[in-house]
């Protein structure tokens with residue numbers, strides 16, 4: 274046994290270091306692509322253990338890959354360089370609310386959906402609502418700067434973080450930010466850590482912002498007979514003075530997939546639907562609902578559906594949540610992207626996706642948070658088909674290029690991880706990427722924390738096929 278592993282085992286309580294092949298396999302994948310076996314899995318339960326592990330790993334220059342629930346769609350927690358997977362999900366899940374301050378302190382293992390459930394008991398809400406909130410950890414959300422449907426009105430994770438407790442790659446415990454809404458003391462390290470994908474530090478605690486829960490919500494579903502019309506209707510709504518909380522898009526393939534999976538009565542003959550949620554005072558919602566109906570009629574909507582009860586509305590939102598598992602039934606492999614464009618460019622991006630689909634003859638479906646320009650084009654394929662996967666690689670590259678041509682970005686919320694690292698220079702330029710790398714190198718001089726993520730390795734390409 275290697276010396277570092279022997280020392281690690283003597284450092285931590287029995288059972289915290291897992292080395293059996295079965296255990297290591299369980300931590301070799303996430304919800305994206307690729308499998309990489311770690312040398313050891315370490316289940317930490319308190320911040321001092323994290324600090325001890327990082328000190329040791331830094332001394333022996335052993336890679337450490339933090340991991341929450343492993344729901345990442347970009348390869349973030351994969352141990353691509355072996356070493357240690359640091360399982361943060363075994364921390365005690367603590368949610369400590371301060372309703373009078375409108376804040377909550379959490380440990381990294383807390384499931385994001387549970388923060389909102391706890392806040393609701395006090396008439397409050399934690400706004401970020403990734404579709405995976407019921408299974409993903411807040412540590413993972415902070416590391417990925419995750420977003421969800423409500424991002425349209427309320428922003429993403431970084432907009433709701435007041436302070437963090439972080440273990441540095443050299444094993445020191447630091448605090449960033451604090452508990453106040455205003456805080457301009459020095460460089461904003463909180464914002465630097467949020468979205469750094471486990472490459473700068475391990476998050477062991479966070480203070481998050483809460484807000485009053487809106488008194489009422491109104492759901493509206495609108496069906497269109499042309500995808501482009503749906504895109505234009507989204508732009509028109511957002512420039513009308515109304516800001517919905519959510520504005521989600523599903524194309525026909527997604528509608529049919531959901532109906533085949535868990536039917537709720539979505540209009541399967543529509544080319545696309547938009548599902549909208551307005552929130553606020555009931556009187557305001559009544560007026561805004563009328564205005565949206567007018568806009569949608571002007572934009573040539575095929576059908577406007579207003580749910581008759583909260584249960585009916587909940588069914589529509591459940592249907593939207595089911596898109597990911599439903600399309601996964603169509604073909605064995607799903608390559609899920611989240612390139613994002615300025616809102617006014619949504620119709621153009623939809624056109625470009627259609628062209629990519631035709632060019633490579635691939636099964637491409639689209640859904641997502643169209644209100645903030647964050648579509649999720651998914652390529653449905655079969656990873657055993659080498660020739661098809663080579664086309665998928667090219668199609669993904671074209672999608673990124675299309676988003677960047679339209680003034681957009683590689684990722685709206687799923688992060689860079691291993692999957693998008695080869696494309697970073699396309700968006701940031703050589704110097705922009707180098708400036709980012711210099712920050713990484715100064716935080717982590719030995720490069721032990723989550724290597725192989727975000728920053729491309731020399732000549733790295735997106736490879737989804739196995740010859």
Ligand SMILES: Cc1cc2nc3c(=O)[nH]c(=O)nc-3n(C[C@H](O)[C@H](O)[C@H](O)COP(=O)(O)OP(=O)(O)OC[C@H]3O[C@@H](n4cnc5c(N)ncnc54)[C@H](O)[C@@H]3O)c2cc1C
Nearest residue numbers: 341342343344345349404410412413414416419420471476
């Ligand atoms: C069905 C499905 C739906 C999804 N929907 C959404 C969505 O709507 N919006 C969205 O943004 N994402 C979505 N995702 C992606 C994923 O759920 C998020 O990225 C989530 O934040 C990952 O959390 P996790 O606990 O699973 O973290 P992991 O997948 O385990 O890790 C994610 C990253 O965070 C790092 N990390 C984890 N914990 C820590 C820590 N304590 N300190 C430092 N780094 C850490 C890891 O190294 C890795 O880089 C979805 C995924 C699935 C499978």
